[in-house]
Amino acid sequence: MSTVLxxxxxxxxxxxxxxxxKTRKVLSEAGMRGRWWRFALILAxxxxxxxxxxxxxVLAFTPGANSTATGFTFExxxxxxxxxxxxxxxxxxxxxxxSTVLVSVAVAxxxxxxxSRGRSKAVSGYSxxxxxxxxxxIITSVVPLFILFAAMGLVDNLLGITIIYVGSTMxxxxxxxxxxxxxxxxxxxxASWIDGCSVFGSFTKVVLRNSLPGIxxxxxxxxxxxxxxxxxxxxxxxxxxxxxxxxxxxxxFQQNATDWTSVMALAVVMMxxxxxxxxxxxxxxxxxxxxxxxxxx
Amino acid sequence: xxxxxxxxGLSRARRxxxxxxxxxxxxxxxxxxxxxxxxxxxxxxxPSVVLLVLIHGYPLIHAAVQATHDxxxxxxxxFVGGENFASVLSSPxxxxxxxxxxxxxxxxxxxxWLVGLGLALLLRTRIPAGNTFKVLLLLPWVVPIVVSSTAWxxxxxTPDSLIPSIFRGLGxxxxxxxxxxxxxxxxxxxxxxxxxxxxxxxxxxxxxxxVDTTVYEAASMDGASKWQQFTQIxxxxxxxxxxxxxxxxxxxxxxxxxxIYLLTGGGPVSATTSLVxxxxxxxxxxxxxxxxxxxAFLMTMTLVVISVILYRQIRKSSVE
Numbered sequence: 218m219s220t221v222l223x224x225x226x227x228x229x230x231x232x233x234x235x236x237x238x239k240t241r242k243v244l245s246e247a248g249m250r251g252r253w254w255r256f257a258l259i260l261a262x263x264x265x266x267x268x269x270x271x272x273x274x275v276l277a278f279t280p281g282a283n284s285t286a287t288g289f290t291f292e293x294x295x296x297x298x299x300x301x302x303x304x305x306x307x308x309x310x311x312x313x314x315x316s317t318v319l320v321s322v323a324v325a326x327x328x329x330x331x332x333s334r335g336r337s338k339a340v341s342g343y344s345x346x347x348x349x350x351x352x353x354x355i356i357t358s359v360v361p362l363f364i365l366f367a368a369m370g371l372v373d374n375l376l377g378i379t380i381i382y383v384g385s386t387m388x389x390x391x392x393x394x395x396x397x398x399x400x401x402x403x404x405x406x407x408a409s410w411i412d413g414c415s416v417f418g419s420f421t422k423v424v425l426r427n428s429l430p431g432i433x434x435x436x437x438x439x440x441x442x443x444x445x446x447x448x449x450x451x452x453x454x455x456x457x458x459x460x461x462x463x464x465x466x467x468x469x470f471q472q473n474a475t476d477w478t479s480v481m482a483l484a485v486v487m488m489x490x491x492x493x494x495x496x497x498x499x500x501x502x503x504x505x506x507x508x509x510x511x512x513x514x
Numbered sequence: 515x516x517x518x519x520x521x522x523g524l525s526r527a528r529r530x531x532x533x534x535x536x537x538x539x540x541x542x543x544x545x546x547x548x549x550x551x552x553x554x555x556x557x558x559x560x561p562s563v564v565l566l567v568l569i570h571g572y573p574l575i576h577a578a579v580q581a582t583h584d585x586x587x588x589x590x591x592x593f594v595g596g597e598n599f600a601s602v603l604s605s606p607x608x609x610x611x612x613x614x615x616x617x618x619x620x621x622x623x624x625x626x627w628l629v630g631l632g633l634a635l636l637l638r639t640r641i642p643a644g645n646t647f648k649v650l651l652l653l654p655w656v657v658p659i660v661v662s663s664t665a666w667x668x669x670x671x672t673p674d675s676l677i678p679s680i681f682r683g684l685g686x687x688x689x690x691x692x693x694x695x696x697x698x699x700x701x702x703x704x705x706x707x708x709x710x711x712x713x714x715x716x717x718x719x720x721x722x723x724x725v726d727t728t729v730y731e732a733a734s735m736d737g738a739s740k741w742q743q744f745t746q747i748x749x750x751x752x753x754x755x756x757x758x759x760x761x762x763x764x765x766x767x768x769x770x771x772x773x774i775y776l777l778t779g780g781g782p783v784s785a786t787t788s789l790v791x792x793x794x795x796x797x798x799x800x801x802x803x804x805x806x807x808x809x810a811f812l813m814t815m816t817l818v819v820i821s822v823i824l825y826r827q828i829r830k831s832s833v834e
Contacts, residue, residue, distance in 0.1 A: 253642075262633070268669070269654075269662055270657060270665065273665045276668070324561045327559070327562070328558065328562035330558055340555075349821050352821040354790055354817070356769075357573065358577070360797055361573035361574075361577050364576070367587075380568075383569075384565050384566075388570075391562060415554065416554040420554075447660055447771065466660050466664065481665075481668075484661040487658055487661055491658065
């Protein structure tokens with residue numbers, strides 16, 4: 218990549234600087250008009266793209282068919298929380314998702330460190346293995362795991378799905394952590410080794426301490442995957458009070474397909490946590506997790 | 515993990531980054547540190563390996579067993595050899611699902627890439643509040659599929675939904691987006707593109723951000739047209755990340771379950787049944803565990819081969 222960028226290291230910039238001031242002034246008026254055209258275009262596209270999300274939010278706060286309220290209302294939300302197990306589902310989702318995030322990062326960070334620092338065949342083989350595993354359809358593991366977990370009493374159990382979520386986020390999470398650790402210069406660690414620090418010590422005290430952005434991106438990735446999962450939940454969860462939100466929303470939707478305002482109120486409950494996470498941490502958000510890691514490594 | 519390779523690896527890594535340091539470390543101390551390093555690496559990797567074996571390794575082997583037996587979800591049953599594979603491979607439903615998966619993947623990958631590329635190029639220019647749009651346009655990727663599929667259902671499912679009503683108002687008839695087999699396939703694919711384009715947009719934006727803009731100034735001074743700049747400069751510069759994003763999106767599309775299942779359930783008349791949906795239905799609705807796992811296993815084998823080949827190529831391109 219860098220070779221392409223600096224193909225003409227001498228000739229390019231020298232010519233560019235001499236003329237750039239003039240060009241910029243000439244461009245400015247036409248440029249300004251172009252900017253506003255592009256603004257209008259992107260605004261139109263964004264509005265169209267977000268229609269499904271806006272519809273969800275609007276309906277959630279619109280009075281239902283049997284309601285006497287008018288205008289904006291929290292009635293649907295209140296109905297959903299009073300009439301269904303929404304609070305339980307929300308709690309179940311939060312518990313499984315947050316446990317997944319914690320354990321996944323705790324497993325992926327040390328493994329990512331080995332992947333980043335180790336240069337042996339075994340380490341690169343493990344890295345390939347992780348890549349292959351993340352590309353396999355979860356449906357293949359789900360059936361054998363269902364049988365195994367049934368024998369262990371882990372079907373219809375939040376611990377059961379949490380274990381699967383950790384397993385399925387861990388592969389990509391390890392890659393993401395490794396890619397981040399690659400960016401931490403080993404000279405920092407060498408300094409601590411000279412001071413008598415062990416490798417484990419430098420990992421926890423030097424590398425981890427400087428890896429908050431990498432840990433946060435990995436955590437966001439695991440959060441979204443666990444929060445949004447439907448396939449594992451539909452296979453492993455059976456009873457209403459063990460449902461996570463995807464199952465709750467879906468079962469409620471199937472039973473009350475015409476009561477759109479309530480369905481959407483529940484949908485908003487489910488949508489809110491990922492949007493809050495995204496809104497507060499979006500600078501650490503890396504789409505698809507492994508995408509950035511692959512591109513970066 | 516062999517101890518010698520791992521330790522020499524670490525010291526090589528250290529030498530690579532800080533060439534001055536390697537000579538300064540006395541040989542004795544280095545080897546002590548190395549043995550210790552290997553042990554540390556082993557413990558650091560152990561939890562990950564255990565999980566990988568439990569959640570990925572064991573199920574894969576067990577799936578191979580199930581695919582060759584006539585059992586159900588409770589017992590393994592009798593060994594039937596390749597019978598399940600034979601019955602799957604000779605069933606029209608399998609090939610129909612394979613065909614749908616192929617189209618779904620092609621449209622999903624290239625549709626989302628084109629939309630993502632267009633938006634990434636647009637957002638790269640100076641636009642008022644450009645960053646806000648960038649964040650807002652990522653929402654389809656962030657919002658749970660359960661939620662967005664519900665919203666799409668509200669928009670298109672019945673003749674009185676919003677979008678069919680708009681079509682009717684424009685005198686274009688009343689399209690049955692989820693009831694007509696062809697239209698349902700198209701709708702699911704459009705939904706997939708809607709969900710996935712932010713991924714492409716983000717990947718391409720990241721690649722574009724590292725491009726030095728003076729390259730373009732030089733090119734336009736040399737008389738290159740906008741189109742030439744796009745094909746000669748932009749595309750080659752984002753080629754690597756484009757390639758990676760195609761691979762990953764292919765994997766995401768082939769493995770996709772909720773996007774299809776939640777919008778159409780695989781219908782109407784199995785028109786939108788992909789291989790994963792077929793495997794799910796075969797196991798959990800028809801209770802034919804053997805054939806269902808055989809379908810999943812065939813997909814798995816195909817994906818293992820594809821991903822190993824592609825991984826090698828990505829690695830090769832990163833060395834260059």
